[in-house]
Amino acid sequence: MIEIFLDPQLLTDFLRTSLRLAVPITFAAVGGVLSERSGVYNIGLEGMMLAGAFGAAVGAFFFGTPFAGVVTGAMCGMLAALILAVLGVSLGVNQIVTGIAINLLVLGLTSFLSRVVFGAQANTLDLEGFRPLAIPVLVSIPVIGPVFFGQDALVYAMYGLVPMMYYIMFKTPWGLNIRAVGENPRAADTAGVPVNLVRYACVLGSGVFAGLGGCFLVLSQVFLFSENMSAGKGFIALAAVILGRWNPIGALLACLLFGFFDSLQLRLQFLNPDVPHEIFVALPYMVSILALVGLVGRPTPPAAAGIPYRREAK
Amino acid sequence: MLGAIRFLYMFKSVWAVVAALIVGSFLIKLAGSDPIEAYVALFKGAFTEYYGVGSTLVKMSPLVLAGLAVTVPLRAGQFNIGVEGQIYMGALFATLAALYLPAMPGWLHILAASLSGMIGGAFWALIPAILKAYYRVNEIIVTLLMNYVAINIVSYAVSGPMMAPDAPYPYSHEIPEALFLPHVLPRTDAHLGVVIGIVLAIVIFAVFRYGTFGFTLSTVGKNARAAEYAGVSVRRTIVLAFVVAGAMGGLAGTYEVLGLKYRLFHHFSPGYGYDGIVITFLAGANPLFVVIAATFLAGLRSGAGIMQRAVGVDATVIEAIQGLVVIFVAMGLAFRFDRTYWAKFLHTRRAADRGLAPGSGGDKPP
Numbered sequence: 001m002i003e004i005f006l007d008p009q010l011l012t013d014f015l016r017t018s019l020r021l022a023v024p025i026t027f028a029a030v031g032g033v034l035s036e037r038s039g040v041y042n043i044g045l046e047g048m049m050l051a052g053a054f055g056a057a058v059g060a061f062f063f064g065t066p067f068a069g070v071v072t073g074a075m076c077g078m079l080a081a082l083i084l085a086v087l088g089v090s091l092g093v094n095q096i097v098t099g100i101a102i103n104l105l106v107l108g109l110t111s112f113l114s115r116v117v118f119g120a121q122a123n124t125l126d127l128e129g130f131r132p133l134a135i136p137v138l139v140s141i142p143v144i145g146p147v148f149f150g151q152d153a154l155v156y157a158m159y160g161l162v163p164m165m166y167y168i169m170f171k172t173p174w175g176l177n178i179r180a181v182g183e184n185p186r187a188a189d190t191a192g193v194p195v196n197l198v199r200y201a202c203v204l205g206s207g208v209f210a211g212l213g214g215c216f217l218v219l220s221q222v223f224l225f226s227e228n229m230s231a232g233k234g235f236i237a238l239a240a241v242i243l244g245r246w247n248p249i250g251a252l253l254a255c256l257l258f259g260f261f262d263s264l265q266l267r268l269q270f271l272n273p274d275v276p277h278e279i280f281v282a283l284p285y286m287v288s289i290l291a292l293v294g295l296v297g298r299p300t301p302p303a304a305a306g307i308p309y310r311r312e313a314k
Numbered sequence: 315m316l317g318a319i320r321f322l323y324m325f326k327s328v329w330a331v332v333a334a335l336i337v338g339s340f341l342i343k344l345a346g347s348d349p350i351e352a353y354v355a356l357f358k359g360a361f362t363e364y365y366g367v368g369s370t371l372v373k374m375s376p377l378v379l380a381g382l383a384v385t386v387p388l389r390a391g392q393f394n395i396g397v398e399g400q401i402y403m404g405a406l407f408a409t410l411a412a413l414y415l416p417a418m419p420g421w422l423h424i425l426a427a428s429l430s431g432m433i434g435g436a437f438w439a440l441i442p443a444i445l446k447a448y449y450r451v452n453e454i455i456v457t458l459l460m461n462y463v464a465i466n467i468v469s470y471a472v473s474g475p476m477m478a479p480d481a482p483y484p485y486s487h488e489i490p491e492a493l494f495l496p497h498v499l500p501r502t503d504a505h506l507g508v509v510i511g512i513v514l515a516i517v518i519f520a521v522f523r524y525g526t527f528g529f530t531l532s533t534v535g536k537n538a539r540a541a542e543y544a545g546v547s548v549r550r551t552i553v554l555a556f557v558v559a560g561a562m563g564g565l566a567g568t569y570e571v572l573g574l575k576y577r578l579f580h581h582f583s584p585g586y587g588y589d590g591i592v593i594t595f596l597a598g599a600n601p602l603f604v605v606i607a608a609t610f611l612a613g614l615r616s617g618a619g620i621m622q623r624a625v626g627v628d629a630t631v632i633e634a635i636q637g638l639v640v641i642f643v644a645m646g647l648a649f650r651f652d653r654t655y656w657a658k659f660l661h662t663r664r665a666a667d668r669g670l671a672p673g674s675g676g677d678k679p680p
Contacts, residue, residue, distance in 0.1 A: 101637075104637045105634075105637030105638060105640060107588075108635070109637055111630040112628060112633060116628070231462070242452065278466040289456055
């Protein structure tokens with residue numbers, strides 16, 4: 001066990017796996033941060049991720065290139081998010097109910113459509129995915145190099161996304177509007193911020209990001225679509241949103257923690273073939289729960305999260 | 315006019331189902347089959363043929379209980395999305411009791427196994443309840459995450475310590491024959507679980523209607539602060555609601571083992587816990603309607619196979635239709651009276667009508 005951390009080659013592999021396992025949930029968690037900062041709870045991340053995964057498989061299947069997969073995957077994630085935007089923002093339906101509804105709908109719809117589109121081969125399909133793309137010079141740094149700079153395009157996209165979202169959210173007027181809308185929509189409205197427009201943009205954006213997380217599952221990890229393949233990752237992402245205190249960088253750190261434990265459980269499975277692997281598979285979920293419980297201090301979600309805004313309402 | 319709309323609104327779940335079936339028919343068309351033919355095969359098979367009814371009743375048993383498990387905490391404003399995990403833990407505890415308790419009369423053993431299953435489910439629900447009530451940890455995320463933990467615990471149990479020696483697939487030993495639940499329809503798999511589920515639905519309905527616990531629950535759900543002022547412990551109510559819910563989920567798992575499979579299987583539930591959410595939405599969190607919604611969903615599930623054989627549409631289309639049902643029910647929630655633009659529009663219109671009526675004073679200057 002301990003030799004993982006002593007042997008540079010093993011350590012590199014271990015950290016590499018940790019990072020790759022963290023990437024899909026990071027995309028979804030950043031999406032969750034965006035949507036909840038604007039005051040819209042997003043329990044539907046799981047469904048948006050699954051929609052993204054399905055879209056990625058369809059795009060890559062029909063166009064034969066992972067880039068088309070990313071575009072269709074992001075669009076499918078956005079479509080799923082559109083439901084949350086229309087029902088949760090415009091119609092004022094309880095956002096938790098809507099989110100759960102999205103998860104159930106997408107689960108059923110993708111299971112069915114994948115059989116229509118791929119037929120029986122859905123589980124044997126070998127899609128064209130992303131290949132690792134080493135960044136010259138940087139990749140040759142020992143340990144760190146191959147871990148961070150020997151990845152594929154989507155991982156690099158995530159590197160860009162997290163600081164960009166942090167910058168937008170905390171350093172630009174747009175970010176100020178988003179946070180204002182999430183904290184006090186009435187005040188924001190009075191100041192001339194189009195509350196529901198901002199929320200629409202944020203929810204749709206979160207669908208795109210969660211969709212990208214789904215794309216990563218298909219195009220960088222398993223190269224096929226299978227029923228319910230998001231398997232709770234969207235919910236881990238939700239936990240990461242809370243752990244990361246509604247901050248993209250915090251969410252990234254939380255996701256890296258989960259990736260670390262997920263990778264650890266894979267190693268433990270491999271090293272202890274006589275212990276049933278289920279114990280280890282459950283590890284990241286338990287870590288998420290423990291992390292939620294063991295938070296130091298009380299996390300405070302954006303004040304208006306979950307409350308639909310109506311202009312004339314008191 | 316308003317009365318008519320109010321009347322139509324009462325049946326909003328029916329409209330949601332109709333809308334879902336209509337959109338679903340496009341999906342069936344997409345798969346290259348005739349929707350009408352498919353639906354006829356489905357509903358005829360599920361509700362009119364003897365064996366079809368039997369298989370509908372088999373599926374109803376876990377669905378009614380799962381629906382109740384979501385409904386009870388929802389009354390107190392809590393989302394129990396962890397029914398799937400509670401089903402798994404209930405089945406695990408019940409199987410343990412069935413296999414390893416000392417010999418006793420059959421009925422007593424069934425009772426002991428059921429109780430054990432309820433305890434298993436309740437225990438699994440107690441964890442998120444305590445976390446929510448005392449540490450304010452979001453119960454939705456915790457119950458969701460715990461589903462995955464429970465499924466893996468059961469997988470571990472049936473592929474390790476409880477695995478039958480010659481099993482080709484991870485499952486436990488068969489439970490003693492004395493514990494098999496009696497069947498309610500001869501020559502089908504329909505077992506007593508469905509009757510128990512319906513009885514429990516009626517009991518919970520009565521408690522909601524006439525019992526203090528039911529009143530306490532909805533007070534907490536509607537206004538927790540007011541409940542606290544009235545001397546109700548919000549925390550204890552939430553915990554209790556989850557324990558009752560977990561027990562229902564646990565029973566659902568128990569009867570899958572005692573009534574149908576007679577063993578504990580790896581991944582034995584095809585998502586009954588999540589169907590419970592659909593049922594609760596459809597039933598508007600009313601325990602009696604839970605039975606109706608569960609009947610409908612059980613019929614969809616049992617008819618799906620028949621439809622697949624008859625028309626060749628993949629049975630997963632039913633999962634998609636279930637998802638559509640939830641979306642349409644959720645949309646229906648937007649048209650709640652007195653809250654929306656729609657309602658306001660109706661109110662202003664009605665006020666205007668009254669003002670126009672002769673003799674009301676509306677036509678005279680004040």
